[in-house]
Amino acid sequence: MITRPMIAAVLAATAAAASAAAGPLQVTSSILVESRAAAADGTTRIALVKPSKVTPGDKVIFVLAYRNTGTQPLSNVVLDNPLPRQIAYRSANPGSPAPDVSVDGKTFGSLATLRVRSLDGSTRPASPNDVTSVRWRLASPLAAGSQGQFAFQAVLK
Amino acid sequence: MYAKGVIRTLMAGTAAVVSLGIATNTASAQAPGPAGTAAGTSVTNTAQASYSVNGVQQSATSNTTSFVVDRKVNLTVIANQPNNTQVAIGQTAAVTTFKVTNNTNGTQDFLLSSSQTPITNLFTGDNFDVTNIHIYVDSNGNGTYDAGTDTVTYINELGADQSAVVFIVADIPNNQANALAGITLIAQVAAGGDTAAQGLPLAASVAPNDDAVVDVVFADNDSDGLGGDVALNGQGRASLGYEITTRNVALSVAKSQLVLNDPVNLALSPKAIPGAVVQYCLIVNNGTVGTPASNVVLTDVIPANTTYVTNSLSIGAIALGNTCLLTGIVGGVPLADDGSVTVPVLNYTGSFNTNTKTVNATIPVLLGGTSVAATFRVTIN
Numbered sequence: 001m002i003t004r005p006m007i008a009a010v011l012a013a014t015a016a017a018a019s020a021a022a023g024p025l026q027v028t029s030s031i032l033v034e035s036r037a038a039a040a041d042g043t044t045r046i047a048l049v050k051p052s053k054v055t056p057g058d059k060v061i062f063v064l065a066y067r068n069t070g071t072q073p074l075s076n077v078v079l080d081n082p083l084p085r086q087i088a089y090r091s092a093n094p095g096s097p098a099p100d101v102s103v104d105g106k107t108f109g110s111l112a113t114l115r116v117r118s119l120d121g122s123t124r125p126a127s128p129n130d131v132t133s134v135r136w137r138l139a140s141p142l143a144a145g146s147q148g149q150f151a152f153q154a155v156l157k
Numbered sequence: 158m159y160a161k162g163v164i165r166t167l168m169a170g171t172a173a174v175v176s177l178g179i180a181t182n183t184a185s186a187q188a189p190g191p192a193g194t195a196a197g198t199s200v201t202n203t204a205q206a207s208y209s210v211n212g213v214q215q216s217a218t219s220n221t222t223s224f225v226v227d228r229k230v231n232l233t234v235i236a237n238q239p240n241n242t243q244v245a246i247g248q249t250a251a252v253t254t255f256k257v258t259n260n261t262n263g264t265q266d267f268l269l270s271s272s273q274t275p276i277t278n279l280f281t282g283d284n285f286d287v288t289n290i291h292i293y294v295d296s297n298g299n300g301t302y303d304a305g306t307d308t309v310t311y312i313n314e315l316g317a318d319q320s321a322v323v324f325i326v327a328d329i330p331n332n333q334a335n336a337l338a339g340i341t342l343i344a345q346v347a348a349g350g351d352t353a354a355q356g357l358p359l360a361a362s363v364a365p366n367d368d369a370v371v372d373v374v375f376a377d378n379d380s381d382g383l384g385g386d387v388a389l390n391g392q393g394r395a396s397l398g399y400e401i402t403t404r405n406v407a408l409s410v411a412k413s414q415l416v417l418n419d420p421v422n423l424a425l426s427p428k429a430i431p432g433a434v435v436q437y438c439l440i441v442n443n444g445t446v447g448t449p450a451s452n453v454v455l456t457d458v459i460p461a462n463t464t465y466v467t468n469s470l471s472i473g474a475i476a477l478g479n480t481c482l483l484t485g486i487v488g489g490v491p492l493a494d495d496g497s498v499t500v501p502v503l504n505y506t507g508s509f510n511t512n513t514k515t516v517n518a519t520i521p522v523l524l525g526g527t528s529v530a531a532t533f534r535v536t537i538n
Binding site: 023024025026027028029030031050051052053054055056057060062064066070072074075076077078079080081082083084086087142156157 | 209217226262
């Protein structure tokens, strides 16, 4: 059995480098990796830790934490994370809503709705490896003082 | 730092009506090879946000977070020839060929060494060691060992997913009992970066990690599964054999003669007078027990003042010591002078050349410790 600690608890320790953005919406990006350790009860506990030892093929988890530090609600909030080119998208992290994804940075949707044009002009369904950007939209305004986070899993190419 | 906030529900599905996103596959041109993103690369992430406050559109940028890609050390060593190297007793500078591939996500040196420790189950019959071993890299890239040209003894600055051909050059001792020598090439991943000298062997990082430092992570497997190599040690190995296929045997030929009859005494105590028939007996012996001799060819020019008796050549006569035991045409299988007869199974052949007055007999395989006799007759002029 695998238990998964709440990401937010880990973030509290790792988000010390939160940006000092001037606007009311504060967005903090973190990159984490899973660390598996055997727990006393025989289960495997997965902790998210700093990406200290990462080699090609390893899974990395990108976390976007957002917070309204202002006094007014923020509407139409969109978080957009272009992927570093060394990173291949895999899926939303368990517990996080799935992002809309894009293979061209312009058109966003679920992966199943996207297609990739091959060199010979034909198109094929997009795969997670084709994703170049992920995006989340908040459906309702973000009240003053409230916060949340999104996360997705990826691998280092 | 903060209390857990409410995760907002998404406007799920709202993008379903947009047209297909079409991207061409040009991104693959920049994709790293199988070894992956190069060690030392800094992977940097920044998110963008947009929102509106009281109808005014605004944007925000997250902090920039990054990590450094660590060195995933892996290599592949294979034999680069389909079979063992076939050699002769006493041969010098016999070559076995290997190929080393750098599967590390970075440019590395490779240190080369060899081992002749017999590997269980790999070389049955390994009964000798080669000597004067040298290991050279194929400097000119032609895949063939060139003495004096291929002189570098370590692989220098091999890029990720690149391969180098390596030669082991060794001498075969002059010992007739030699049969097979297994030899193993061992490649050790070493630090790259110095184009003029070989780097130090890499060691796995054991210290607590630092995001900003390129750690060394061994990812190589157990390349032989036979106990010679172990996984995750930055080493790879492959084995080949030097196989003795050509060796000298103690081959000897004895020739004897016997007068069969003469015109006066006929077969009763015949004398070597004109008109007498003389049978020559050639006995070839392979004195090296256990080693067959291949393609033994007997040639004999008939003596002056004699005339070859047509179709008198026979082969396979029973021989004891240097004497053909049986005489006459029962002393073996008769052969035709034109070479058209082949002895079944043994494939002995023979012929007589009337121009050169030469008797030929060929024995494809002469087993060690055995003899084969051939006879022919002449008349004295």
